[in-house]
Amino acid sequence: MAVDRVGMVVHGGRPEAAEAARTVRAWCAANGVACKDIDVWNDGGRHSAREEVAAAGDPDLVVTLGGDGTFLRGARLAAAVDALVLGVDLGRVGFLTEVPMTMVRAALDAVRDDRLDVERRMLLTMRASRRLEVPSDIGALMRYGRGPLLPPTSVRSDCETGGEWGVPLDVSALNDVVLEKLARDRQVSVGVYIAGRLLASYSADALLVATPTGSTAYSFAAGGPVVSPGAEVLVFTPVAPHMAFNRSVVAAPDEPVGLRVLERSGRAAVSIDGQLRGVLGPGDWIGVYAAPRGLRVARLGPMDFYGRLRERMNLTDAPAAVADGAPAPLWPVSSPPPGDLAHLDMPSHPAAAG
Known part of the structure; x- marks a missing residue:
């Protein structure tokens, strides 16, 4: 180029x-x-x-x-x-x-x-019930030991604004959007909606929506799945929820994830790719969905x-799997697989597979 x-x-x-x-x-x-x-x-x-x-x-x-x-x-x-x-x-x-x-x-x-x-x-983008802002008292606390905060979020001019659709924020997230508690002794209570339907109301340390790229970051640390970066999905993961259901939910890219702060919740911080961007209170909400372009x-x-997953996560083979025979073959991604495993080498263009 x-x-x-x-x-x-x-x-x-x-x-x-x-x-x-x-x-x-x-x-x-x-x-x-x-x-x-x-x-x-x-x-x-x-x-x-x-x-x-x-x-x-x-x-x-x-x-x-x-x-x-x-x-x-x-x-x-x-x-x-x-x-x-x-x-x-x-x-x-x-x-x-x-x-x-x-x-x-x-x-x-x-x-x-x-x-x-x-x-x-x-990438992920967002709508919200209001513009995201960081109160001055919170900003001073969150800046401790870090670089300066980003400016307040702006509004996308190419999207419809108002009413139940909320404010379209001019932000993008490559890894994740996180809603988390501000006080150590006060969890956030959040109603979680996927594709417009209530999934559950959570009391948790945090709730996050990740991209496939972000599935190996905070979501992974919270017990979420590893997702191929070639996929297009939204991964919702609760962090330390006080409920029996603590699993991630993988949604389609056209199924937005809505997070509404409930009446008795403490204040919640909104972070985008690890950067604090706003603080929400009861009644506020954000909607996270796939951005128009990647x-x-x-x-x-x-x-x-x-x-890279095998290398960076220090994955080792189960002793029971290799104790009595040869280990699974390993070859560089730039080389074709061994002849007896040639069926694992997918065509370059999926349409060619018929």
Whole structure:
């Protein structure tokens, strides 16, 4: 693809990220490409995604240099303008970034020469009974030990507003939307609706709606399922609910998940991809659903999600499964399977399977 402007989101606390950033700048200079840092932490505080990318010259490629947290910040920016995002892996346990530091220049060459795959990752967006805001007393508490808060959410101008449909918020989540308790001794009480029907009323530490991408993040830690990033579903997971039913529910992308704070509930914080965005009280509600378009992610080769799952989660084979025979064969994702397992190699295009 033609690359005219590159925006970088750099993890400022890692020397290797600064070194990788120098490599990106050198490549841009050699190829006549404009390059600018998108500094989401300084320059007068946090800004909206559209303000940040506008200040960086509306890049058509966003390069993130760090771990999954840095990638999430870059994804928020890229999603605002439908830019392509390329994640350079400087993290330790994440699933989102792909390119090792040693291959930064080669990866940029591949993007320029169209030697890449563009993968669409599902995003979530929201409607709410009102604009999300963080009260000043809560904001001071939540900022302790962290960077500054993002500005209040804006309203999407391309959506109908008002009445029972609520306010369409101009936000996107690659991982999850979380509604959680603010006080340690006061759980949130929430009515959960899926596809417009009441599922149950929960008293819990938190309730979250995750994408397939986010299924390996907070939802997984709370006992939720691992979902292929190629799927398009919404994963609802309660966190420490005071009820017998503590399972996740996987909904179709056209089945919104509604969360209404009930009358006797404590206040609830709304976080989007780990960023506090608002505080709700009894009677307030949010509706979470699939965004109209997904995040465009650069892939330089086949995505070995299950191999990464095995590696990052330190999965080991059950002793009873391998004690008396040969272990299950393992092969690189870039190689064909052994002959007797060739039936596991699906066609590139599902329609070709007939």
